[in-house]
Amino acid sequence: MATPVEHRAAVAQEKLADSADTLVDSAETQEDSASRRTKLAADRTLLAAERTYAAWMRTGLASLAAGIGAKALLDKLVAPWMVLATSLALIVFAGFCFVAGIWRELTGxxxxxxxxAAKFPEWLLLVFNGFLVVLVAMVLVGIAAD
Incomplete structure (x- = not known):
């Protein structure tokens, strides 16, 4: 028969073993959690890069539309040289936005x-931006020739 001291020692040893198991489980859980947080951070970074690309495209399209609109709306209101300069500046800026957006996306x-999260295929972005740059060039030629 065990003495009360031996019994308490055995109970304490069991509690200590349970605590050690709990610590090992907790460490594994924390390691899994840290790995998942790192994976989620990579997803957030990818999505942020896509939002930045979309902002470049949005700015370029707005600038292209503003350049075309400036030519159409300001034609009779201000001097022709000013209309041409404003239109050309906005359209050149649109081209810059399209080139800078794809450059930032591909050199990240x-x-x-x-x-x-899956990335957009680079070839698709290149085709889309290439089309927009050609469009900018055609609009520049059209406005400059007018």
């Missing part, structure tokens, strides 16, 4: 770890 740093 690689994400580690790889995000769960």
């Amino acid at each position: 740093r690689s994400l580690r770890p790889a995000p769960d």
Whole structure:
């Protein structure tokens, strides 16, 4: 028969073993949690880069529309040279936005770890931006020739 002291020692040892198991489980959970947070951070970074690309495209399209609109609306209100200069400046800025947007998107740093979210195919972005740059060039020629 065990003495009360031996019994208390055995109970304390069991509690200590349970605490050690709990600490090991907690450490594994924290490691899994940190890994998941890092993966989610990569997803957020990818989505932020896509929002930045979209902002470049939005600004470029607005500038292109403003350049065309300035030519159409200001034609009879101000001097022709001013209309031409304003239109050309806005359209050149639109071209800059399209080129800068794709450059920023394609030269971004690689994400580690790889995000769960899928990236847009680079070829699709190049085709889209190439079309927009050609459109800007055609509008520039059209407005300058008018």
